[in-house]
Amino acid sequence: MRYFVSKKFLTELNKLKSKKKSYGCIEQSLFDEFSGQANEVVANRGSVLYPNNPRAVILKKRLAACGGSGKSSGFRVIVVVDKLKNKCGLLMLYPKWGPHKKESASKNEWKSRFQDYLNDQKTGNLLEMKFIDGEVIYVPVKS
Amino acid sequence: MQSETLSQIKTQIFETKDRAELLISEEERVDSFLDKILDVQKKITQINEAYLEILHHLENVSCFHDLDEEGFSHIKDILNSLYATNIRASRLFSQLNSNSVLTHGCSTVLFDFRINIRNVRESLRDLEELFFLQEDDEELNGLLDEFVA
Numbered sequence: 086m087r088y089f090v091s092k093k094f095l096t097e098l099n100k101l102k103s104k105k106k107s108y109g110c111i112e113q114s115l116f117d118e119f120s121g122q123a124n125e126v127v128a129n130r131g132s133v134l135y136p137n138n139p140r141a142v143i144l145k146k147r148l149a150a151c152g153g154s155g156k157s158s159g160f161r162v163i164v165v166v167d168k169l170k171n172k173c174g175l176l177m178l179y180p181k182w183g184p185h186k187k188e189s190a191s192k193n194e195w196k197s198r199f200q201d202y203l204n205d206q207k208t209g210n211l212l213e214m215k216f217i218d219g220e221v222i223y224v225p226v227k228s
Numbered sequence: 229m230q231s232e233t234l235s236q237i238k239t240q241i242f243e244t245k246d247r248a249e250l251l252i253s254e255e256e257r258v259d260s261f262l263d264k265i266l267d268v269q270k271k272i273t274q275i276n277e278a279y280l281e282i283l284h285h286l287e288n289v290s291c292f293h294d295l296d297e298e299g300f301s302h303i304k305d306i307l308n309s310l311y312a313t314n315i316r317a318s319r320l321f322s323q324l325n326s327n328s329v330l331t332h333g334c335s336t337v338l339f340d341f342r343i344n345i346r347n348v349r350e351s352l353r354d355l356e357e358l359f360f361l362q363e364d365d366e367e368l369n370g371l372l373d374e375f376v377a
């Protein structure tokens with residue numbers, strides 16, 4: 086599976102990361118959730134938010150929290166998965182606790198992030214999220 | 229004289245012993261009180277574990293689509309039943325959380341309990357939206373078509 090993020094997603098991720106005490110582990114959580122996972126797991130694990138496409142599905146995934154509190158108080162990431170091309174777009178990320186905690190994300194919110202993602206895809210601003218040597222790196226991709 | 233002294237010593241010993249026993253029984257009461265806090269902690273942990281299982285099952289429920297009448301009936305039963313359970317859990321949390329001894333003695337498990345209640349509520353709302361409130365969204369269909377193109 087290949088993973089892609091929009092610039093806005095990365096900006097929000099960095100904003101969370103800057104709150105080291107609360108969200109310093111966010112990339113580790115992403116790494117643990119996605120790195121080395123089988124395509125079927127990525128495409129099926131999580132709560133389905135919109136199933137009305139035979140090839141792609143929108144899912145909400147639960148990521149572990151910092152400090153070993155488990156997934157209950159962790160992060161939520163909303164993704165769109167192309168099951169045929171094994172491509173996963175990360176649309177929106179939010180914590181369930183701490184200074185930037187969010188109870189839930191409305192459909193309009195994640196739809197807007199999906200639009201941002203597709204705009205970046207069109208303009209060649211999309212970034213590929215790679216997992217190398219235990220780290221998460223972001224590489225620009227051309228449309 | 230020797231006997232009187234012994235009697236006095238005996239009295240002193242008994243008085244001291246009574247005082248010690250009083251302290252011991254208080255200590256036993258404290259132990260029993262601490263045991264009760266541990267019991268509560270254990271029970272909340274068990275509830276939390278059950279809630280995590282429920283969350284896992286709810287994720288699986290969301291994978292079903294194109295449901296027939298029986299399928300929708302199952303979903304309704306699941307939602308109604310879990311909404312009711314979650315309200316009971318919220319009441320229990322509120323009771324436990326209003327006891328200052330428990331909020332200190334069981335702070336971690338109570339924190340998880342509150343989060344789990346909220347997460348189940350979030351999952352139930354997601355399922356309700358998915359199965360009963362969601363309409364085919366032309367705009368979103370367009371975005372998905374663009375994504376897979």
